[in-house]
Amino acid sequence: MAEINTSHVAGGKAGGRRSKKLSTKVDLTPMVDLGFLLITFFIFTTTMSESKAMKLFMPDDSNPKIDMTVAQSTALTVIPLADNKIFYYHGELNDALQSKSCGITTFSERDGLGKIVRNKQAALDKMGPGKRKELMLMIKPSPESNYESVVNALDEALINDVKRYAILDITPEEKNVAAAKSVTAQ
Incomplete structure (x- = not known):
C-alpha cells in the first residue's frame, strides 16, 4: 500500500513556518501479484475452452470396388440456394x-428442412423396422x-440423427431445375 512518511519537528521558532517536504513511497508488490493472478486466470480459461468439430466421414477413393449406389426410396437430395432457401427432392x-415430390423450403424450425427429413424418416419407418x-x-x-x-444442412443431419450423408457436386440439370423452382417460389 502507499505510505506517506511525515516527520514531526519538536519545538519550533516563532515566526514563519516552513513547509516540510514529505517523502512518498508507493509499494507495487500487491499490483504485481494481482497482475500475475490475472495472467494465470486468463491462460487457464483459454486452455479450457477448446473448439468442437463435427465428424465428417468421406468415402475412400482408393478402393473403386466399393458400391456407392443408393435406393431411390431412401435418397433425399438437398440443394442449398441463395437467401437460405433449399431445393429438395426425393429419389x-x-x-x-x-x-411432385420436390420443393423449396428454408431452415425454419417449424416447417423447414428438419421437418422434411423427419417426414422422410417417418415414411421409411412405415416401410419396415x-x-x-x-x-x-x-x-x-x-x-x-x-x-x-451447408453447415446448417449438416446440423440438420446431426439433429435428426441421419447416419448417412454426403456432400456432392451439383449437376447442371439440378442447377437449372433448382434455379427455376427458386424463381417460381418467390
Whole structure:
C-alpha cells in the first residue's frame, strides 16, 4: 500500500513556518501479484475452452470396388440456394419432378428442412423396422449458396440423427431445375 512518511519537528521558532517536504513511497508488490493472478486466470480459461468439430466421414477413393449406389426410396437430395432457401427432392430428379415430390423450403424450425427429413424418416419407418437408418442425405451446394447454408444442412443431419450423408457436386440439370423452382417460389 502507499505510505506517506511525515516527520514531526519538536519545538519550533516563532515566526514563519516552513513547509516540510514529505517523502512518498508507493509499494507495487500487491499490483504485481494481482497482475500475475490475472495472467494465470486468463491462460487457464483459454486452455479450457477448446473448439468442437463435427465428424465428417468421406468415402475412400482408393478402393473403386466399393458400391456407392443408393435406393431411390431412401435418397433425399438437398440443394442449398441463395437467401437460405433449399431445393429438395426425393429419389431421382426426373422421377421427383413427375411425382411432385420436390420443393423449396428454408431452415425454419417449424416447417423447414428438419421437418422434411423427419417426414422422410417417418415414411421409411412405415416401410419396415430399421429402414430409417438407410436414409441417405445428399447435400449439393449451388454456386449461389453460402458456407453457412451447408453447415446448417449438416446440423440438420446431426439433429435428426441421419447416419448417412454426403456432400456432392451439383449437376447442371439440378442447377437449372433448382434455379427455376427458386424463381417460381418467390
